[in-house]
Amino acid sequence: MSEAYIEAACAHYAASKGVFSYKLQGSITGAPDRLFLLPFGRVWPVEFKSERGRLSPRQKLVHRQLAEAGHTVAIIRSLDEFKKGLTIQLI
Numbered sequence: 254m255s256e257a258y259i260e261a262a263c264a265h266y267a268a269s270k271g272v273f274s275y276k277l278q279g280s281i282t283g284a285p286d287r288l289f290l291l292p293f294g295r296v297w298p299v300e301f302k303s304e305r306g307r308l309s310p311r312q313k314l315v316h317r318q319l320a321e322a323g324h325t326v327a328i329i330r331s332l333d334e335f336k337k338g339l340t341i342q343l344i
Contacts, residue, residue: 254331260286260301263335270339283315285326289339297342298326299335306330 264274264287273290285298298319300312308316308328316326329335 254303256301256303256306259303259329259331259335262332263299263301263329266332266336267339270343272339272343281315283309283311285316285319289342291342295342296324297339298324300326300328302328302330304330
């Protein structure tokens with residue numbers, strides 16, 4: 254599956270669960286693909302990758318900086334993986 258297909262399917266699934274997502278476009282190079290806005294003011298940053306997709310060096314740097322600020326970026330490679338991750342986030 255392509256990265257775009259996975260991202261679209263996950264965004265649609267999140268919306269069906271009442272979770273708003275914001276696609277980050279033209280912002281910081283290396284930023285996660287989407288932010289999912291969860292209940293109680295929580296944010297879940299997600300990077301979508303195809304099965305064999307890799308993070309670029311810039312993505313690794315930005316994700317590390319976000320982790321240092323307390324925001325771990327999830328790397329999602331399938332809709333099933335996203336569903337599991339979202340379920341955990343909503344607990």
